[in-house]
Amino acid sequence: MISQKMQQAINDQINKEFFSSYLYLAMAAHFEEQNLPGFAHWLRVQADEEREHGMKFYDFLLERGGKVALQAIAAPPQTWTSALEAFKEVQAHEAKVTASINALYELALAEKDYPAQVLLQWFVTEQVEEEKNAAEIVAQLEMIEAHGSAVLMLDHRLGKREDE
Numbered sequence: 212m213i214s215q216k217m218q219q220a221i222n223d224q225i226n227k228e229f230f231s232s233y234l235y236l237a238m239a240a241h242f243e244e245q246n247l248p249g250f251a252h253w254l255r256v257q258a259d260e261e262r263e264h265g266m267k268f269y270d271f272l273l274e275r276g277g278k279v280a281l282q283a284i285a286a287p288p289q290t291w292t293s294a295l296e297a298f299k300e301v302q303a304h305e306a307k308v309t310a311s312i313n314a315l316y317e318l319a320l321a322e323k324d325y326p327a328q329v330l331l332q333w334f335v336t337e338q339v340e341e342e343k344n345a346a347e348i349v350a351q352l353e354m355i356e357a358h359g360s361a362v363l364m365l366d367h368r369l370g371k372r373e374d375e
């Protein structure tokens with residue numbers, strides 16, 4: 212049986228993952244409106260991934276005999292001034308999620324919750340990838356900021372992302 216502390220922290224993390232999904236869906240809608248469907252596609256795939264992350268925790272709680280307590284999801288912003296600003300927000304947001312996953316891992320160590328440690332190791336690895344992807348797009352946007360046509364090329368490339 213999972214501890215109350217661990218259960219609460221995982222319920223909080225479910226909310227954070229679903230908020231991430233909401234945030235990226237809001238960004239996807241914004242880029243559709245801006246006629247940048249590649250950016251929108253990339254963010255939609257990312258939003259789906261975040262929902263899956265939330266569901267991993269959701270299923271884990273149920274498997275451990277815990278109680279899933281879904282919380283209200285905060286409204287995300289609706290507009291961004293540029294692709295660079297939006298992806299800087301993705302990068303900052305992922306850094307926050309990494310900190311949250313690390314704190315959960317520390318709690319799992321303190322609680323001697325070995326199954327949670329195994330689950331969280333997957334998330335620790337995943338966050339390395341998430342931060343790398345965001346940093347790469349931010350770096351490329353910074354390189355091409357002055358060249359509008361290059362943004363269109365990057366939009367084309369991001370549009371090729373496959374569902375994972």
Ligand code: FEO
Pocket residue numbers: 228231260261264305308341
């Ligand atoms: Fe679920 Fe992007 O972290």
